[in-house]
Amino acid sequence: MPPDHDELSLHECASLVEVQEVSTGIGSACEEVAVLYANGNVREAEALLEALLADAGHADDEWPWTMLLDLYRLTGQRERFEAKVIDYATRFERSPPPWQDLSATAPRARGGATPSLKLAGLLSSALAKQIEQIVVLGERNRAVRIDMASLRDADDEGSALLLDAVARLRRARVRVSLSGVDKLVTTLSARIEVGVAEQRSLWLLLLELLQNGGAQERFDDLALDYAITFEESPPSWNPVEPLTEDTAPDAGVALRAGGHLAFDGEIAGGGSAVFGRIVELAEERSDIVVDCSRLRRMDFVSAGTLFNVLSTLRGKGRNVTLRGVNAMVLALLHVMGVGQVARITPRP
Numbered sequence: 001m002p003p004d005h006d007e008l009s010l011h012e013c014a015s016l017v018e019v020q021e022v023s024t025g026i027g028s029a030c031e032e033v034a035v036l037y038a039n040g041n042v043r044e045a046e047a048l049l050e051a052l053l054a055d056a057g058h059a060d061d062e063w064p065w066t067m068l069l070d071l072y073r074l075t076g077q078r079e080r081f082e083a084k085v086i087d088y089a090t091r092f093e094r095s096p097p098p099w100q101d102l103s104a105t106a107p108r109a110r111g112g113a114t115p116s117l118k119l120a121g122l123l124s125s126a127l128a129k130q131i132e133q134i135v136v137l138g139e140r141n142r143a144v145r146i147d148m149a150s151l152r153d154a155d156d157e158g159s160a161l162l163l164d165a166v167a168r169l170r171r172a173r174v175r176v177s178l179s180g181v182d183k184l185v186t187t188l189s190a191r192i193e194v195g196v197a198e199q200r201s202l203w204l205l206l207l208e209l210l211q212n213g214g215a216q217e218r219f220d221d222l223a224l225d226y227a228i229t230f231e232e233s234p235p236s237w238n239p240v241e242p243l244t245e246d247t248a249p250d251a252g253v254a255l256r257a258g259g260h261l262a263f264d265g266e267i268a269g270g271g272s273a274v275f276g277r278i279v280e281l282a283e284e285r286s287d288i289v290v291d292c293s294r295l296r297r298m299d300f301v302s303a304g305t306l307f308n309v310l311s312t313l314r315g316k317g318r319n320v321t322l323r324g325v326n327a328m329v330l331a332l333l334h335v336m337g338v339g340q341v342a343r344i345t346p347r348p
Contacts, residue, residue: 026063026334033067034331038300045328046071053084062092063331069097070327070347074296076103097348102296102326104265116179118147123154123162123184131165138174140277142264148209149180153187160201163208172273177240181209194225204235212240261288263295271302275309282318293324293347303336310341321345 026034029052036045049068052058065088072081078099085096117134119127138144146162154162169176188206192199203226210219216237223234261281267274281288298306310320320342325333330346333339 026331027058027061029058030063030067030331031335033064034328034335035300037071037328038298038303038332040297040299042071042075046075060091063327065092066097066327067331070102073097073100073102074326074328076101104296115141115143116145116147118150119162120150121152123148123151123158125157125161127158128161131161135165135168138169138176139172142173143175144169146176146178147180148178148184151184154184154202154205156199156201159199159205163201163204166208178209178212181213185209185213185215192225194229197230200230203229207235211238214239260291262291262293265294266297266299267295267302268297268299269302270305271298272305274302275306278309278313278320282313282316286318288313288318288320290320290322291324292322292326292329295325295329298329298332300332303332303338306333307336307338307341310338314341319343324348 029048033045033048033052036042036048046068049064049071052061052064053068058064065084069081069084069088072078072084078101081099085099089096115137117130117137119130121127134144134146146166166176166178185206188202188209192203192206203222207219207222207226210216210222216239219237223237226234261277263274278288278290313320322333322338322342322344324347325344326347330344333344338344
């Protein structure tokens with residue numbers, strides 16, 4: 001049955017439901033570990049888990065074993081993982097989880113590449129829809145690369161539209177870069193005239209292109225000319241880190257093939273921007289799958305917000321599955337009662 005089109009807001013979801021304390025079944029010590037890790041106290045969490053395994057009263061409890069093995073994977077400690085994994089397999093008579101480096105410094109596989117959109121011809125108001133697509137693409141994936149190699153020229157109105165889109169993305173903390181700018185830089189440089197206060201947006205676009213190209217000396221010269229021409233302070237030099245086809249976006253949320261959401265990296269500070277994507281998607285469908293295989297950590301406050309969001313969506317007939325959750329985050333979600341309002345599957 002297709003979902004209705006009730007207005008769903010993150011503020012509504014986060015405020016209508018109070019988080020309830022529930023019995024988790026994982027034990028108070030593991031609950032403490034989950035909260036320590038959620039708050040960024042990784043060493044304390046690891047020490048407590050190792051102490052639990054050394055305690056005969058907890059040695060046959062699978063939760064601390066599973067959490068410690070995943071903590072080793074999340075922190076890239078392969079030797080410690082391999083030293084424990086044999087004991088785990090022997091004690092519980094089952095295949096242990098495979099080694100996989102899940103740390104922040106682990107190499108990223110292809111498939112999480114930065115999305116790219118190409119602009120061609122004349123950058124004018126005729127490209128307004130394409131420019132808006134850039135904003136949508138960036139907000140969905142938290143990073144976007146704009147390929148400008150096929151642009152032959154730009155007018156003042158088109159320059160203003162693109163600059164506004166870039167500014168909106170950066171205010172939303174979306175990583176954005178402009179590539180293939182050399183030809184357009186040459187074209188625009190030939191069109192501007194010092195002392196003629198016209199086509200201000202075109203000047204500003206040229207400054208933006210020089211920043212993306214890392215041309216600081218040319219930027220500084222143009223910034224001085226801009227100040228003289230328009231009698232106002234120019235933008236400051238703020239170099240832009242280039243995004244390539246293989247650059248993975250920052251932590252957050254992305255929309256992947258098949259319409260599935262994916263949590264990535266670490267979610268902290270309440271997670272409003274990240275969980276808002278679930279609310280948006282819930283306006284279009286009743287069943288939502290969130291891939292959490294690249295989610296390393298979620299802080300306590302964000303887990304509470306997630307519970308409230310999912311509770312509200314459950315009340316509106318939406319079903320959410322959190323797939324591939326690591327044991328450290330899984331324990332936290334148990335503490336917060338998220339399993340009551342969503343289906344959660346662990347990471348292998």
